[in-house]
Structures are given as structure tokens and as C-alpha cells.
Amino acid sequence: MRSADLPEVRSIHLFQTMEEATFDSIVKAAYFQTFPDHVVLIEEGDTADFLYVVVEGCVELFASSNGRETTMAMVSPIGTFILAAALKDAVYLMSARTSQRSRILMIPSEDIRAAFEKDTAFAAAIIRELANCYRAVVKEHKSLKLRTGVERLANRLLRYHNDQGCNGSLLLPHDKRTLASLLGMAPENLSRAFNTLKPYGVTVDGPRVYLGDLLALENLAKPNSLIDDRSM
Amino acid sequence: MRSADLPEVRSIHLFQTMEEATFDSIVKAAYFQTFPDHVVLIEEGDTADFLYVVVEGCVELFASSNGRETTMAMVSPIGTFILAAALKDAVYLMSARTSQRSRILMIPSEDIRAAFEKDTAFAAAIIRELANCYRAVVKEHKSLKLRTGVERLANRLLRYHNDQGCNGSLLLPHDKRTLASLLGMAPENLSRAFNTLKPYGVTVDGPRVYLGDLLALENLAKPNSLIDDRSM
DNA sequence: TCCCTCGCTTGATAAATATCAAGAGGTACT
DNA sequence: AGTACCTCTTGATATTTATCAAGCGAGGGA
Structure with missing residues (x-):
């Protein structure tokens, strides 16, 4: 890895608190790679x-x-993936492909395993990251089992709206067909779900979505912090 | 905790490899409790x-x-639950109730957090356990998104059949209504799903299920090691 | 023994979701 | 400009799943 990249890597949550020696050992074998979109x-x-x-x-x-x-998750910066498999030295349970041109840090999993055995701070960081990943999937699973398709969409829109500054409109961060798969529905049904939300003030123009009646939408979506809050 | 209980606790995977001092510090504040069934x-x-x-x-x-x-999971001995929340010092994402009279070890989560900061072996054990929990939920999620109700039931039956010695019959380990909820379907649909499986050699007598044509059932279920294998 | 409850099943119906087919509108390439 | 995609949408229909209502049968208590 180029030394110019080091500070950027060091600033990643997972690597912030670890000892310098551990960081060196990991960085030695790690490397950055930039991939075009739609590369598996x-x-x-x-x-x-x-x-x-x-x-x-x-x-x-x-x-x-x-x-x-089916789409299991979308990973945006700075996010890790396949941490559990790397730690367990097991096979991946999910496939991964870029959805945009992406710069990706790759760290040999044996180095990760060697590192957390020696460095408690790194082990603690891994535990935090793993716990977050675990809770994210549990939330997804709850959403899928406890909500209808329209409700999942409504809550997802509210989430994007929050992430993007709560100014009454939002940009869908992914293709509609990807969003549909992420929400566990057929692409055709996503279109219909948007139509179902029209009476609740939701209008769509390509990737832009306007939320014209937040109260009505929230009343339908009934957001639940134990499903929808990203931060806990 | 009674000293008679110590060897039993020590033999639990999560606590096997930790240092003696860490074990002492955790055990000090932990205690066993036996609960009747259906206690939240x-x-x-x-x-x-x-x-x-x-x-x-x-x-x-x-x-x-x-x-x-909805039922998210059934935890049998020796299994932990709510590990991620305890580690993060966050709120529980799931509720828990006994489904039988159960003996349960309760460890204050602050002691867990204090322990893994000091003891690398314990941190490693936690990481393994968390990674397993994570992968278990991912598998459940895949099952729900990629399979119909009948397919989920078929694969679940094959799993119980494996667990119980592959002798052509199995006992359902839970109520049918619980099993239905676990599989993400209404209790009525579980009944109907069993009927759908009749042509594949599946007969039901109360909690006992006979698999009369394993090949046919597997052909329908199409079990997938990346969803159904518990051990990886 | 009777009767009640409870777990489960069955039937009828409704709602949710998927599938198939077609078309609209945009974009990129020639 | 024309053409060939591509994504998304819409309509028609089928399948899957949930809901509502009723009934069956085992077990438990009076």
C-alpha cells in the first residue's frame, strides 16, 4: 500500500484504536483497488x-x-463487509458486486485474525463492528417479517429523508430494481407501492421523491426505533 | 453463584478459553436462575x-x-442470547420468554464488557460467538427472502431430521404455532404447508413427522449449505 | 361424566405479492 | 436521425399468503 493512503486507512473506525504495531502488520499485506461498476x-x-x-x-x-x-444490503463508505466470514475463516454467505466505480481496501483475513489475537483494542473494535452488523441484519429481518411491502417502502423513504437533511425531498441512492430487491419485493410491486403512497403525499420523479405530507406518511409507516434507527 | 455450578459454567464455549482471573471476575456477579415456562x-x-x-x-x-x-429464534442449550446488545450497552432489539422451564445463567453486561477489554482469549471467544450469531441471522434472512413458505418448512424438516439421527422420523421441537411464526407464516398456513408436502412423503401425527420419501422431499426443498448448515 | 379450554385443522374469502406481457420514455451508440 | 437497448411503469392474471369463521379432538378440572 502507498504510504499516502495510510492516514486514510488509519482513520477508519475499525483501525483507529489499534496499536501502531498491529496497524503496521495489517497494512503491510493490505492493498487498495479501484473497481468499475458491476464487477463481482x-x-x-x-x-x-x-x-x-x-x-x-x-x-x-x-x-x-x-x-x-435477492439484495441483502448496500454497503456505502466507510463500511466493511464479510467481516464474520473473514474472522471465522469460513466461506462467504453472500456475494458482492460493485454498484458504482468503487475504491476498496482488501485485507487478507489471516492478518485480521492474527491481529485481534494480539491487540485488545483491535479486538474491541472488531466486536463493536460485528455487533453493529448483527443488529443491522436483525433489524432487516424484523422489518421483513413484521411489515408489508408498502410499509417497508414508507419507512425506507423516511430513513433516506432523514439521512439527506429532512428537507421534504430525497434522492433514491440505488436503482429502483435494487431498492425493490432490498425491500424484498418485485420491481413491479415497488412501482405500485409508490402509487399506493400517493395519497400520503409521496410523489416520484425519477430518482427524486417528494414527501408532501410527512405526518400522513409517518402515520402509515409507524416507524419504530428498534427497526429503523441506524445508530443503535 | 454456588461453587458447585462453576465447572458447568466454565465448560460453556464462551468461557472455556478465558483466563482464570477473568473467569472469576465474571462469575462473581453472575447467577443462575430457573424460570417456569412462558415467563418473559x-x-x-x-x-x-x-x-x-x-x-x-x-x-x-x-x-x-x-x-x-413474530418469533425470531429459539435458543436451546448451550446458547447465548442478547450478546450484541450487552456488548454495545444498547437496548435489546428482541424480547425473550421461556418456552419451557429453563435454567438460565445471567451475567451483568458491564462485567462482560470489562472482561473482554483485558482478556484476549475471551475477546476471541466473543468474536467467534458473535460471528456465529451474525451468520445465523443472515441465513434466516436469506431463507425468508429466497424461499416460499413450503420450501422453508421442507428444509426445516430436513434439518430437524438430521439433528435427530436421520431415521425417517422427527419430533417437532416447538409448538406448531411457534414453528409457523419462526418460519414466517400464519399457523393456518403451516397446516396447509404440511398438506402440500404429503405427496412428498411427509405425514404428520401430532408433533411427530414421518419423512417417507427423503429424495422427493430434498428435491423439492433443494437444501443449500449456505442457508441450512448450522455448523458453518 | 360433562364441559371447557386449547392447539390445531379446514374451508371460504380477502389481501398481498409475483408473474407475464406490453409499452413509455430515456440514453447511448451508429 | 435512427435504432437498439435499458429502466421503469402499467395492466391483466395467477399464485401465495393472511384473515375470518367454524369445527374437531385431546386433555384437564369440576
């Missing part, structure tokens, strides 16, 4: 040779079975 | 004061939102 980075079932960190761009995690495919 | 142990939204370990019996993790409720 890993396929589920492969052995976990690397831990990945998305530094720029966006990566889609997806899974397949029996001819079907 | 924790409610989602509460702050995570304890880490729980199911030593005997069975605990149901469930979640609610907007008047709906």
Missing part, C-alpha cells in the same frame, strides 16, 4: 480470503438460491 | 443489563411492531 468481487461459497472495506463508491451484497436472487 | 425474561427496548446463557430448557426470542409479533 466475491461469490458466496468462496473461502474468505479477504476482509473488504468500501472507501469510495458502493457495493451490493446479494445472495442466490435455487435460481432466485 | 426481557422486553425489546429495555437496556441490556445482562447477557443470558440458556443452560437447560428453551427460550424464544421474539419481536413486535405495530401490533404484530
Whole structure:
């Protein structure tokens, strides 16, 4: 890795608190790579040779079975993926592909495993990161089991709206077909779900969505901090 | 805690490799408690004061939102629950209640947090356990998004059949209504799903299920190691 | 023994969601 | 400009799943 990249890597949460020696040992074998969009980075079932960190761009995690495919998560900077598999030295449960041109940090997973055995601060950082990942999936799972498609969309819109400054409009961060898959519905049904939300003040113009009646939308969505809050 | 209980606790995976001093510090404040069935142990939204370990019996993790409720997981011995919340000092994302009379080890979460900061072996054990929990939820999520209800049931039956010795029959480990909720379907639909599986050799007599044509059932279920294998 | 409750099942119906087919509108390439 | 995609939308229809209502049968208590 170029020494110019070091400060950027060091500033990533996972690596901030670790000892200098551990950082060196990890950085030695790690490297940055920039990928064009729609490049498959890993396929589920492969052995976990690397831990990945998305530094720029966006990566889609997806899974397949029996001819079907679904989007599991979208990873934006700075986000890690495949941490659990790398730690366990197990196979990946999800595939990953870039959804934009992306700059990605790749760290051999054996170095990660060696590092946390020696460095308590790094182990603690990994535990925090893993716990966050775990809770994120639990929330997704709750959302899917406890809500209808329209409700999942409504809450997702409220989330993007929050993330983007609560100014009455938002940009969908992904393709509509990707969003549909992420929300666990067919693309056609996402279109229809948007129509269902029209009476609640939701209007769509391409990737831009206007929320004209926040109260009505929230009343339908019934957001729940134990599902929708990213920070806890 | 009674000193007679110590060897049993020490033998739990999470506590096997830790240093003696760390073990002492954790055990000091921990205690066993036996609960009757259908006792609510924790409610989602509460702050995570304890880490729980199911030593005997069975605990149901469930979640609610907007008047709906769903079973998230069943925890059998020896299994932990609410580890991520305890580590993060955050609120529980799931509620828990006993589904049988259960003996449960409760460890104050601040002691857990203090312990892994000092003891690398314990931190490593926590990381392993967390990674396993994470991967278990990912698998559940994949199952729900990639399979129909009948397919989820078929695969679940094959799993129980494996767990119980592959002798052509199995006992459902939980109520049918609980199983239905776990599989993400209404109890009525579980009944109908069993009927759908009749042509594939599945017959039901109360909690006992006979698999008369394993090949046919597997052909329908199309089990996938990246969803159904517990051990990886 | 009777009767009640409870877990489960079944049938009828409604709602949610997926699928298939077609078309609109945009973009990129030739 | 024309053409070939591509994404998204819409309509028609089928499938899946949930809901509501009723009933069956085992077990428990009076």
C-alpha cells in the first residue's frame, strides 16, 4: 500500500484504536483497488480470503438460491463487509458486486485474525463492528417479517429523508430494481407501492421523491426505533 | 453463584478459553436462575443489563411492531442470547420468554464488557460467538427472502431430521404455532404447508413427522449449505 | 361424566405479492 | 436521425399468503 493512503486507512473506525504495531502488520499485506461498476468481487461459497472495506463508491451484497436472487444490503463508505466470514475463516454467505466505480481496501483475513489475537483494542473494535452488523441484519429481518411491502417502502423513504437533511425531498441512492430487491419485493410491486403512497403525499420523479405530507406518511409507516434507527 | 455450578459454567464455549482471573471476575456477579415456562425474561427496548446463557430448557426470542409479533429464534442449550446488545450497552432489539422451564445463567453486561477489554482469549471467544450469531441471522434472512413458505418448512424438516439421527422420523421441537411464526407464516398456513408436502412423503401425527420419501422431499426443498448448515 | 379450554385443522374469502406481457420514455451508440 | 437497448411503469392474471369463521379432538378440572 502507498504510504499516502495510510492516514486514510488509519482513520477508519475499525483501525483507529489499534496499536501502531498491529496497524503496521495489517497494512503491510493490505492493498487498495479501484473497481468499475458491476464487477463481482466475491461469490458466496468462496473461502474468505479477504476482509473488504468500501472507501469510495458502493457495493451490493446479494445472495442466490435455487435460481432466485435477492439484495441483502448496500454497503456505502466507510463500511466493511464479510467481516464474520473473514474472522471465522469460513466461506462467504453472500456475494458482492460493485454498484458504482468503487475504491476498496482488501485485507487478507489471516492478518485480521492474527491481529485481534494480539491487540485488545483491535479486538474491541472488531466486536463493536460485528455487533453493529448483527443488529443491522436483525433489524432487516424484523422489518421483513413484521411489515408489508408498502410499509417497508414508507419507512425506507423516511430513513433516506432523514439521512439527506429532512428537507421534504430525497434522492433514491440505488436503482429502483435494487431498492425493490432490498425491500424484498418485485420491481413491479415497488412501482405500485409508490402509487399506493400517493395519497400520503409521496410523489416520484425519477430518482427524486417528494414527501408532501410527512405526518400522513409517518402515520402509515409507524416507524419504530428498534427497526429503523441506524445508530443503535 | 454456588461453587458447585462453576465447572458447568466454565465448560460453556464462551468461557472455556478465558483466563482464570477473568473467569472469576465474571462469575462473581453472575447467577443462575430457573424460570417456569412462558415467563418473559426481557422486553425489546429495555437496556441490556445482562447477557443470558440458556443452560437447560428453551427460550424464544421474539419481536413486535405495530401490533404484530413474530418469533425470531429459539435458543436451546448451550446458547447465548442478547450478546450484541450487552456488548454495545444498547437496548435489546428482541424480547425473550421461556418456552419451557429453563435454567438460565445471567451475567451483568458491564462485567462482560470489562472482561473482554483485558482478556484476549475471551475477546476471541466473543468474536467467534458473535460471528456465529451474525451468520445465523443472515441465513434466516436469506431463507425468508429466497424461499416460499413450503420450501422453508421442507428444509426445516430436513434439518430437524438430521439433528435427530436421520431415521425417517422427527419430533417437532416447538409448538406448531411457534414453528409457523419462526418460519414466517400464519399457523393456518403451516397446516396447509404440511398438506402440500404429503405427496412428498411427509405425514404428520401430532408433533411427530414421518419423512417417507427423503429424495422427493430434498428435491423439492433443494437444501443449500449456505442457508441450512448450522455448523458453518 | 360433562364441559371447557386449547392447539390445531379446514374451508371460504380477502389481501398481498409475483408473474407475464406490453409499452413509455430515456440514453447511448451508429 | 435512427435504432437498439435499458429502466421503469402499467395492466391483466395467477399464485401465495393472511384473515375470518367454524369445527374437531385431546386433555384437564369440576
